[in-house]
Amino acid sequence: LEKTGAIDDAAFAKSFVEIRANRKQRSHSVIMKELLQKGINRETAENAISDSGCSDLEMLKTLLTKKYGNIEVDSKDKKKVRYILGKGFSWEIISQLTAHD
Template sequence: ERRRNRRSIFINGRFALGVDETVIADLGLHVGQEISEEELGRVVRTELLVKARERALRLLEYRARSRAELARRLRLAGFAEDIIEEVLVRLSETGLVDDARFSQSWVESRSAGRSIGKTRIKWELRQKGIDADLVEEALSEIDEETEYKLAARAARAKWDKDRSPDVSVKRRRLASYLQRQGFGWDVIKKTVNQLAADDEDE
């Protein structure tokens, strides 16, 4: 029986379960066909794969996600590990899930949209389950000079807003701020020294 894009499976005249039309097509089933318990198991598994894939695609429509993020969300939705793994493999094969591309895009957007350093970006990517090697590869695009420019951009407004008459206090506050933003010590030192020197010249 049919309702929208769903079909109902009856066993011995009693409703057993509803499945997506694609499941019926994929398994080559037809109305009136008798199915064994083994075939019913395949129907159930295929239906779960369809549901898990649809859930993953809805998540990807909202924003790009890492493989681990999708796995975590599907797990929370109650899907079994083997179903999750198969869905993620298929999505990876079609390019819809690509941790290398995701990492590169994340680095570009985070460094352009907000002035944050490599340490913080690295932490964010690791939190999203990205492999350490992929993280390092993506971060290799940010050299020390680029990171210094990001730090300088973040530091200028912070420095100007600090009204403390004690330069040592301003330096300490700014250094702490830049550290929280994920910049390395060499970059922090260079940035703070430059701003302090600019103040002295004015």
């Protein structure tokens, strides 16, 4: 099946990353975890994520714009912070966004 292209981990990983990053706005760490759980080797998963061309910060901005209409993040807004953390974004990414605004 691999010879015929029916099983292609790289193509699957690339498609999976596109869906999870662009449509679902999941962080790279969450996507990596999901790919590893699906049996994709780490190198293939890392390549697919790096080839996606989208950073966690860009994905977070898109997510916040879709959900809230703006990209303002206040660390005191616990509901918004929990939502962001639930999508797999780290405090480091949140603080970068706060620092840029």
